[in-house]
Amino acid sequence: MEEKYQSLEIVEKNPKSGVSYLVLNRPSRRNALSHDFFTDFPKVLYALDDNPQVKVIVLMGAGKHFCSGIDLSILGSTSSAGNSGSGESLRRQIMAMQDAVTALERCRKPVIASIHGACIGGGIDIITACDIRMCTKEAFFSVKEVDLGLAADLGTLQRLPFIVGFANAMELALTARTFSGSEAKELGLVSRTFNSKNDLDEAVRLVAQAIATKSPLAVVGTKMVLLKSRDLAVDQGLDYVATLNASRLLSPDLTEAVMAQKQKRKPLFSKL
Structure with a gap:
């Protein structure tokens, strides 16, 4: 830098x-x-x-x-x-x-x-x-x-x-x-x-x-899906996001987001 x-x-x-x-x-x-x-x-x-x-x-x-x-x-x-x-x-x-x-x-x-x-x-x-x-x-x-x-x-x-x-x-x-x-x-x-x-x-x-403040993994995934879906048919875009989220749902960010909401605190997400 x-x-x-x-x-x-x-x-x-x-x-x-x-x-x-x-x-x-x-x-x-x-x-x-x-x-x-x-x-x-x-x-x-x-x-x-x-x-x-x-x-x-x-x-x-x-x-x-x-x-x-x-x-x-x-x-x-x-x-x-x-x-x-x-x-x-x-x-x-x-x-x-x-x-x-x-x-x-x-x-x-x-x-x-x-x-x-x-x-x-x-x-x-x-x-x-x-x-x-x-x-x-x-x-x-x-x-x-x-x-x-x-x-x-x-x-x-x-x-x-x-x-x-x-x-x-x-x-x-x-x-x-x-x-x-x-x-x-x-x-x-x-x-x-x-x-x-x-x-x-x-x-x-x-x-x-x-x-x-959002999960970096979720933000990056959202940008990827939106850009990719621009060039795909709806069914292809749905297949792409399903494949992406199949791996992302295994990340600790989802658990942290749920726990933070339950405990009424700010989540601490992993860095990329």
Whole structure:
């Protein structure tokens, strides 16, 4: 955890809470996503996932914005590489960037996106891979890629339809229009909106800490089942969760949860 990253920072506001804050830390560039980000992001998520003290991760942006998208310097260098090299090389580069975003879903711990200011382009790719999304009413969003002559290629077109519905995702992606935090709530992109950044921070803290009090095994299993079931038929999803719980029901967490309720005390769950 002591490793320093170029565009990211890990903040432990309350080390005993089980909540770690992962901060996009390029405020002077509105947290635009650099080459360093795509290298470091999966490493940081793996480190947090592997840390038994971490139960929930809050992803947020430093400064006035969450994320203004991919740094245009990356697009410039990628375009140059594509003109001078093979299409397969460019494809592999895009897939590596996709993999960095998908690391959010591979992470066993729940990730809450706390969004204020701009959430543009690559920012949408990131939040759609998070497990919970909250924002300020003044936050603004845009699936911006068509304005740059591109189709969004880091996950938005695959994940957004599951979140806001196919028709809404199609309209947002084809128009690249800007929409507010309030509309994001109406669309279902975020679960809650808040009048101020302070209100958002406090609400996210409370939600994260509430999740952190649950059985880590149960929380991880719930995230796994929901993500897996997204790609399965109902009967396949039921079979998957039955297999999962067949092993989880043998864990001491179930016994501890029952005993804690009977004794009217807080449960003491095992760490992952």
